[in-house]
Amino acid sequence: MDDALRYVIEDLSAPLLHGAAASLQLIVCSVPFGLMLGFAVAVGWVYGNRAVSALCKAYVLLVKGTPLLILLFVIYFCLPSLGLTLSPFAASVTGFIMCNGAYNSEYIRGAILSVRSGQLIAARSLGMGRFQAIVSIVLPQAARRALPGCSNEVIYLIKYSSLAYILSFIELTGAGKMAATRSFRFTLVFSVVGLVYLTMVTLASLFFMWLEKKLAIPGFETTRD
Amino acid sequence: MGDTILRVQGLSKRFDSEEVLRGVSFEVKKGDAKVFIGPSGTGKSTLLRCLNRLVEPDSGQVWLGDDEITHASDIDGVRRRMGMVFQNFYLFDHLTALGNVEIGLVKVLKMPRHDARGFAMSELARVGMDRFADKYPAELSGGQAQRVSIARSLAMNPEIMLFDEPTSALDPELTGEVLEVMKRLASGGMTMLVVSHEMEFVYSVASEVLFMEGGVIVERGTPGQIREDDASDTGAPKQFQRTRAFLRRLDG
Numbered sequence: 333m334d335d336a337l338r339y340v341i342e343d344l345s346a347p348l349l350h351g352a353a354a355s356l357q358l359i360v361c362s363v364p365f366g367l368m369l370g371f372a373v374a375v376g377w378v379y380g381n382r383a384v385s386a387l388c389k390a391y392v393l394l395v396k397g398t399p400l401l402i403l404l405f406v407i408y409f410c411l412p413s414l415g416l417t418l419s420p421f422a423a424s425v426t427g428f429i430m431c432n433g434a435y436n437s438e439y440i441r442g443a444i445l446s447v448r449s450g451q452l453i454a455a456r457s458l459g460m461g462r463f464q465a466i467v468s469i470v471l472p473q474a475a476r477r478a479l480p481g482c483s484n485e486v487i488y489l490i491k492y493s494s495l496a497y498i499l500s501f502i503e504l505t506g507a508g509k510m511a512a513t514r515s516f517r518f519t520l521v522f523s524v525v526g527l528v529y530l531t532m533v534t535l536a537s538l539f540f541m542w543l544e545k546k547l548a549i550p551g552f553e554t555t556r557d
Numbered sequence: 558m559g560d561t562i563l564r565v566q567g568l569s570k571r572f573d574s575e576e577v578l579r580g581v582s583f584e585v586k587k588g589d590a591k592v593f594i595g596p597s598g599t600g601k602s603t604l605l606r607c608l609n610r611l612v613e614p615d616s617g618q619v620w621l622g623d624d625e626i627t628h629a630s631d632i633d634g635v636r637r638r639m640g641m642v643f644q645n646f647y648l649f650d651h652l653t654a655l656g657n658v659e660i661g662l663v664k665v666l667k668m669p670r671h672d673a674r675g676f677a678m679s680e681l682a683r684v685g686m687d688r689f690a691d692k693y694p695a696e697l698s699g700g701q702a703q704r705v706s707i708a709r710s711l712a713m714n715p716e717i718m719l720f721d722e723p724t725s726a727l728d729p730e731l732t733g734e735v736l737e738v739m740k741r742l743a744s745g746g747m748t749m750l751v752v753s754h755e756m757e758f759v760y761s762v763a764s765e766v767l768f769m770e771g772g773v774i775v776e777r778g779t780p781g782q783i784r785e786d787d788a789s790d791t792g793a794p795k796q797f798q799r800t801r802a803f804l805r806r807l808d809g
Contacts, residue, residue, distance in 0.1 A: 448647075448650070450647035451649060454647035454648075456611060456633075457609060457640075457643075458637070458661040458709070459636040459637030459661070460633065460664060461633050464664060468664050469649055469651075472651050549650070550696050551693060552695060
């Protein structure tokens with residue numbers, strides 16, 4: 333036991349910390365853009381003209397229907413043949429944003445559809461343009477309703493960021509795999525890696541619980557016609 | 558145009574096979590309080606929504622002041638000039654009472670936020686709701702919510718207010734506070750078009766009552782004329798017999 337603890341502290345902690353930092357880099361770069369893409373696709377689907385709406389539907393269908401790993405392979409291995417070569421980090425982040433954006437858009441679309449139609453009518457009657465009414469009135473309400481779903485997507489992202497390892501970007505899982513291969517202590521190493529993921533997910537969950545509370549509006553969740 | 562604020566000429570609207578408005582025409586002068594009454598489904602609400610083009614009319618013309626607005630490209634600009642109050646209030650659920658009044662000033666009239674806040678507070682005070690400025694819509698009673706929605710429209714300084722059955726979603730004990738605010742507005746000279754069946758309010762405020770049926774205005778007159786017609790006993794055909802028949806049904 334002492335030997336295991338010593339190994340974790342002296343040999344494993346440094347590479348895993350580097351790996352965790354790399355994972356965080358992937359997550360932090362992907363989440364905001366995934367969220368923005370989700371909003372754009374959801375708004376395009378619900379309020380766009382026929383062409384924009386069809387484009388958004390096709391995008392969501394495509395990404396939802398393709399394993400993330402295949403999407404990452406396409407971005408990393410196939411795009412260079414079209415003249416676009418991305419680093420493992422950039423390819424991973426692009427794939428994560430695309431995936432995150434598609435799933436977020438479904439949560440946000442559902443939330444937009446749950447906003448009472450009278451909200452948009454009232455905003456338009458005040459003289460707000462359609463876009464302004466959507467941005468100022470519909471989306472702030474939809475965002476609150478989509479938050480539990482979107483926060484779930486962030487948690488998925490924390491876990492599926494490990495797929496970047498397959499594109500040779502060394503993040504937490506990759507760092508663990510390398511350490512385990514060197515030491516042959518697979519059970520111990522992957523148990524610690526699992527604990528680090530669990531810690532990150534728990535912290536993210538606590539943050540989103542706090543955020544939900546912070547953004548809560550009295551009676552908003554139960555307000556219906 | 559003189560003191561005519563709104564002129565409506567031959568307004569028509571059809572939803573699928575149903576002709577909801579069939580050539581409605583009338584004029585509203587500054588300070589008028591015209592009240593539309595009539596059975597439900599007869600086009601009153603559609604008429605109001607056609608005026609500010611929340612519903613696009615099929616034909617006919619509407620002038621707001623000297624501007625023909627049925628074909629105006631700047632419809633948002635037109636709507637700013639016509640306040641609208643809805644049956645179900647439609648307060649913005651994510652904003653406080655103050656936020657509801659403030660948002661139009663900031664986003665539409667581009668007023669600096671600090672000025673907008675002060676102005677919004679004064680509008681809330683005008684409808685007796687300044688004490689509830691920090692409350693969210695779900696924390697307000699129906700009557701309070703409707704008063705906030707009136708303040709929200711008034712804050713835009715409209716030339717005319719459109720009230721679409723403002724008390725019909727309220728419990729009887731809550732209608733009084735809303736009607737009181739509307740009475741004050743009318744006596745203050747606010748030009749208004751109202752769809753309402755609150756006859757005590759209609760008789761005390763209306764400059765003209767317009768009875769609609771089947772998508773047209775079938776009878777119109779002042780509250781005094783309608784009462785006189787009912788009371789007169791000359792044997793001549795009554796001028797307002799359909800209005801009176803409707804009001805009797807209302808009395809139940």
